[in-house]
Every structure is written in C-alpha cells, then in structure tokens.
Amino acid sequence: MKVIGINPTPLAISDLNTDKYAELSAVIDGDSFFYGLWDESQNLIGTDINRGIFPFFEQIPSQITKMQFGVLNNIFSVVPEKIFDPSLAELFVSHANGVAKIDQHIFRSDYVTRFNVRVVYAVRSLVIKQLNNRFSKPSCVHLTTAFLESLVTLTFDYKIHLMLHNEKALLCLTKGEELLLVNVFPVLQPSDLLYFTSLICQRFELAQAKIPIQVSGMVNEGDEQLVTLGTYFGNIRLRELPIQGPVKNAHCDHALYSVRKCA
Numbered sequence: 001m002k003v004i005g006i007n008p009t010p011l012a013i014s015d016l017n018t019d020k021y022a023e024l025s026a027v028i029d030g031d032s033f034f035y036g037l038w039d040e041s042q043n044l045i046g047t048d049i050n051r052g053i054f055p056f057f058e059q060i061p062s063q064i065t066k067m068q069f070g071v072l073n074n075i076f077s078v079v080p081e082k083i084f085d086p087s088l089a090e091l092f093v094s095h096a097n098g099v100a101k102i103d104q105h106i107f108r109s110d111y112v113t114r115f116n117v118r119v120v121y122a123v124r125s126l127v128i129k130q131l132n133n134r135f136s137k138p139s140c141v142h143l144t145t146a147f148l149e150s151l152v153t154l155t156f157d158y159k160i161h162l163m164l165h166n167e168k169a170l171l172c173l174t175k176g177e178e179l180l181l182v183n184v185f186p187v188l189q190p191s192d193l194l195y196f197t198s199l200i201c202q203r204f205e206l207a208q209a210k211i212p213i214q215v216s217g218m219v220n221e222g223d224e225q226l227v228t229l230g231t232y233f234g235n236i237r238l239r240e241l242p243i244q245g246p247v248k249n250a251h252c253d254h255a256l257y258s259v260r261k262c263a
Contacts, residue, residue, distance in 0.1 A: 024064050025256040027143060028053055028127060029072040029166055036256040037064075047253060053127070057134045067135055070143040070259035072165060074184040075102060076121035078144070081111065084118045092120045110145035110262075115179040119145045141262050143255060144170060144182055150258035152214070152239065158206055160197065164217035164225070165255050169193055173200055180204070190225040194232060209234040216254035 026035035033053040037046050050056045060067075077096035084092075089107035105122035112119060121142045131138045147163050147170055156176045163170040167188055173181040181204075185196045201208050216239040219226060230236055239254065 022064070023066045023068075023260070024060065025068045025070075025260040027070045027072055027165065027255045027259065029168065032166060034165070034255065036253060036260075038260070044253060044256070047256065054130055057130055060134070065136070068139040068141075068259050068262070069131065070141055070146050070255060070262075071121065071123050071127070072143040072168060072170075072184070072255075073121070073123075074168075075105070076119055076142055076144060076184075078112075078179070078182050079109075079118045079120055081116045081118055084109065084120070089120050090122075093122050108140075108142075110141045112145055112148045114151075114177070115148060117148075117179065119148070139262075141259065143259065144184070146255075146258035146262040148172065148179070148182070149262050150254070155212070158204065158211055160200065160211055160213045162193075162197070162213060162215045162217070163254055164193075164215070164219045166218065169196070169217075171196065171200065173204065187225065190228040193225045194228050197229065198232065208232050211235060212237070214239045 022040045023038040024035055025038065026033055031051060031053060033050040033056050035048060035050070036044050039045050075093060075097055077092045079092050086109065089109060090102065093107060094102055102122050104125050106125050106128050107120065107122055109118045109120045111117075119142045121144075123140075128140070131140060143163075143165070147161070151161055151172075151174070158173065158175050158180075161172045161174065164187065167186055168184055169187045169192075170184050171182070172179065181200065183196070185192070187193050197213070198208065200206070201211060211233065213229070213233055213236045215226065215236060219238075221238060226236065
C-alpha cells in the first residue's frame with residue numbers, strides 16, 4: 001500500500017529548526033517514523049515520514065519539548081481491567097501472540113477509560129532507552145490505546161472501525177459501548193483488507209451490506225483498497241477529524257491526532 005495523505009511539501013529535517021513548532025506527535029512502526037508538527041495555536045502544520053527513527057531523534061531541536069509517541073505493532077493484548085495484573089504483562093502478551101517468550105522488549109500497559117480495559121504490549125527495549133535518553137518526559141502509548149480512546153460516539157448496533165497506517169490496518173468491532181474485538185493485521189494488497197474484514201463479519205454473523213464501517217488513516221476515496229472493500233460492503237464512510245491547519249485530508253492524520261489526544 002502506498003503512503004498517502006502526507007503533506008505535499010514534505011518537511012526536511014532542517015525545517016525543524018524554527019520557533020513556530022511547539023509540539024511533535026509521531027507513530028513508531030518498526031523503523032518507520034511518521035510525525036506531525038503542531039504550532040502554539042494547536043494547528044497541524046506539516047507531516048512527513050522518515051526511515052530510521054534513532055538518527056531522527058537526535059535531530060529534533062531542544063525547543064520542542066512536548067512530544068507524544070504512539071507505538072504500532074501486533075505484539076499486544078487487550079485485557080479487562082478487573083483481571084489485569086502488572087506482573088503478568090509478559091504472559092498476557094505472549095499468550096495472545098502464541099509465543100513462549102518475547103526477548104529484547106519491555107512490557108507496558110495503557111488504561112483505556114471508555115472501555116475499562118488495558119492494552120498490554122511489548123516495545124523494543126532500544127526504543128524506550130532512546131526515548132528516555134533523548135527526551136525528558138516523552139508520552140508513549142500503543143496506537144491501539146489512542147485509537148480506542150478516539151472513537152466517535154458509538155451506536156447501539158455493531159460497527160467496524162478501521163485505521164490504515166503504512167502496510168497495517170487496525171480494526172476494532174464495537175456494539176454500543178461494548179468492545180468486542182481489536183486486531184492489527186497486514187495490508188500488503190487491497191484484497192487483504194477485504195479478507196480480514198470479511199472474516200470478522202463471518203465470525204459475528206454480520207450482514208456485509210449493512211454493517212457500518214468507519215475508515216481513517218492513510219487512505220483516500222477512490223483508492224483501490226476502499227473500492228475493493230466497497231464491492232462487498234455497502235456502508236463505508238471516511239472519518240473526518242477536527243484538525244486545524246494547512247494539512248489536507250484530515251482522516252489521513254488520524255494516528256497523529258489520536259496519539260496527541262491520548263497524551
């Protein structure tokens with residue numbers, strides 16, 4: 001999947017050396033670093049993608065002191081708050097991913113207020129070390145946490161929420177204020193999005209023609225993945241976000257918006 005929705009004039013690293021930027025939000029996805037810069041009036045004034053997160057950390061000027069980071073990976077588990085035990089974090093994650101042990105990672109958890117659950121996840125130890133070395137108080141959450149907290153008012157019926165980012169899709173299924181399912185899956189071609197979304201409908205016996213699907217992230221109307229999905233699903237909408245500033249296609253920046261709101 002091609003990366004779209006990025007500012008038509010990408011920000012060079014040297015552009016960071018200016019006083020007009022007050023805040024930085026970013027999504028760390030493997031070695032990919034998707035970031036946005038906000039001014040003092042809360043306007044999103046530019047976004048870009050970098051490959052190689054650690055060299056980029058060193059080039060962020062010291063005057064930008066407010067930073068929020070979202071981690072996107074599929075090494076996580078969603079656990080009801082009533083059974084969550086911090087000492088069992090690694091067990092929750094390893095069991096959900098079908099592995100015995102996850103090396104060179106630190107285990108963290110975020111509390112999702114609206115659903116009273118914990119997103120328990122693993123982050124590369126080196127990423128956490130670099131964040132703590134470079135920034136005084138970095139805010140770091142799993143993108144799943146930010147996504148769940150940013151969902152729009154829920155209906156009483158079933159609803160599928162999709163956020164696309166690079167070659168991944170984050171999907172959750174809700175029914176009213178009940179969270180039924182959360183998953184992150186790869187989207188390497190348009191049929192992947194259709195396949196995984198159809199599986200969810202089959203599992204929960206949902207009518208594909210009627211189930212509302214709200215889509216945001218790095219996708220636009222007319223893109224092949226949405227056209228393919230729309231061939232089998234009849235109620236798909238792009239989510240618009242209250243993002244102010246010169247950046248167009250606000251739904252494309254849902255990841256940055258949700259991470260910032262979650263900080």
